[in-house]
Amino acid sequence: MRQILVTSALPYANGPIHIGHLVEYLQTDIWVRFQKLMGNRCIYICADDTHGTAISLRAQKEGRSEEDLIAEMSEAHQRDFAGFGIEFDNYGSTNSEESRQFCHEIWQSLRDADMVVEQDIDQLFDVEKGVFLADRFVRGTCPVCGSEDQPGDNCDKCNATYSPAELINPVSTLSGSTPEVRSAKHLFVQIEKLHDFLAEWTQSGTLPSESANYLRNFFLNEPLRDWDISRPGPYFGFEIPDSPGNYWYVWFDAPIGYIGSTQQWCDANGEKIEDWWKSDQTEIHHFIGKDIQYFHTLFWPAMLKTAGFSLPTKVHIHGFLTVDGEKMSKSRGTFVQASKYLEHLDPSYLRYYYATRLSSKVEDLDLNPEEFVSKINSDLVGKVVNLASRTAKFIKDTGLSAEYPDDGGLFETFAGRGSEIAEAYEAGDYSKAMRMIMELADQANPYVENNAPWELRKDPDKAQELQDVCTVALNLFRTLAIYLAPVLPDLAEKAGELLGEDLNSWELAGAPVTGRPIAKFKHMMQRVDPKRIEVMIEESKEENEAEASSAPTGDWDDSDEAIKADPIADEISIDDFFKTDLRVARIVGANEVPEARKLVQLTLSLGGDETRNVFAGIKSAYQPEELVGRLVVMVANLAPRKMKFGVSEGMIVASGPGGKDIFLLSPDDGAVPGQRVG
RNA sequence: GGGGCUGUAGCUCAGUGGUUAGAGCAGGGGACUCAUAAUCCCUUGGUCGUCGGUUCAAGUCCGACCGGCCCUACCA
16 A cells, blocks of 8 residues: 655635636546545645735735735635535645744754855835835836836846846836835855756656756756745745744745645644655655746755655646636636636536546646537536436336346456556546546447347346346446546445445446445436536626726726736926827838747838838737738837847837737827827 | 647547557437437548658658747857
8 A cells, every 4th residue: 555645736825716726636636536546545735825925915905914814715715625526635824833843944954954045135125015026026127128117037128137126217016116226135045056966856757757858958957046035024924043034935935835734634643744754655746837847846855855854756747727728818707716617517527627638748738618518418428427327217126136247248348447547547647547438438338229228128028138237337337437436526426326335446346236226316417508608707707807997987997907017107208208209100011020929020101201110029919911001100219129030110009918918009090101199 | 049848530639660540529321219309320531740761661760841839048
């Protein structure tokens, strides 16, 4: 019997669980249920990730304490998880005494190993809010190319990288005020000291090969940078014991939450933490998304190694969820919260659908509504459940035959696939497992068809034959239900009720059951009504719109999101404004720039022979052919800029955050090229 | 620019170098009526992205190119 500790990444206490999160928790839950079904000793550990600036900001905005916020979030998260049948053995919090203790222990080990160094860092400080600003909370003018309103760490326009302190006219996105540069002491962990160890460990089969390659090519080919793991207060988190006023960065204590949460489970179950985190006998499996791989594959093993904890046996890494081939989107309504899903649809559907899409590869997973409906309705209802529903009632009075009848080797075929299916589950190749199970299911209905129990029951002399046929069909169904049990615990339970047993072990699939009563058949799964999906998406959309327009003005209900994200710049004079020569221009030519990801090459006419060559970063939103002929507004006197593909002689004016959401400005009818805008 | 993944039927995908490349769904035709308008049978449909190479044999291995996705950046 293996002893296995399993974790999913800790969900951040900053927001509710949505269907994107569920990919990971369902993937993990299926794996854990599978291990338990195999008879292994397996515990599933998780917790809320509760520290960091974002939590403080939200608590502040809602006018309550951080503790209050995270308590409510934890409850909501656990309710959502439970709704999807995700069963944790312990669900803790990084803001727990247990977690704090392990933070101290691991920290002391890093100190003892002489891996901690101090360095003063110039960081922007929001005087109004009284906090240091993380890169993403600062925007300003790029110090290299002068583009305005750029993120705090790099420029979207010229790709330069810099520190937020180098920005010209920096603005805090929290308060809109101008932050000042302050120097603060930060603590760094020198993981480079474990370079050799990490180079070996990451390539030793613990990670999917794509991730191992990624780390090798991207991080381990050069000295690893020191990891900044402290933040000056105020910060919602744990204060560093030997560095008063400094707090551990949320990514230091988040993974330690795994251990803290395990400690809680140990306390509740009379177990020792050493047997789970410091034992060769225990496997540790982390399930995470590809976005957080380097925390789990570089820093985390470095911490564990230094502090003498077990290293992860395997890190299972999944991709992101897309809906209908596109990123989840609030405005399209595809950003569906777990609780919203549960209002409309059966969690089993999503469990099965994700299972058919998950493999051991790090790849994105698409939720396609039509595919979703068809998989549930034809695979689960049409093939699997149908087996029971079309035969159970014929033998509700007689029960199963006393002896398992000759079925032409069908049951043996079913039982024979068990180990192969189990291997696929073990490897995380759920899509393969589901495929194999459905191949079996495809053989079961023809058996029923060929033996036509509805004909047999018309002839009293064939009562035995009728009972036998149904015995076979129900045993095939039973085996399928066991194979599907990790994915569909609910179905396994209902199948168990029908058959009067607990389908709680994989081994049960190996031998048929006979000579027992059959309960009255009850519906086990409803078909999916596509309309419910539409309604769910529609409601998600509406709720998002309602949320986004929390500060309505007039009758328009426009959201304040945009203005908040990007506050109005410092005041200028009218002369300043007229330095910018805006002109109406007609796009007379538009070409793809195949090598460029964002750019379209435009020829703009200002009337007569006056033309400008402009590269515009609008490829993601506009096709060149749809642009030709239209009028736009351009900055005509911008200094030409040499780009890789040629010289750009101006800019066209557009709004929007980027991607598909770029909106060119057009003059009203009557404007002609060359006219000044002002 | 670099790295990774990927390209097989209308769609979603299988396919350890070895017969004539498969499944599910969708489409077409038929059957059945036990079952949640479920099921069963038959059937249409493919230059396996392109071009080279290795091999007795290539969807599969190698190289180049073309396309898609992801990550990342004057750094391999």
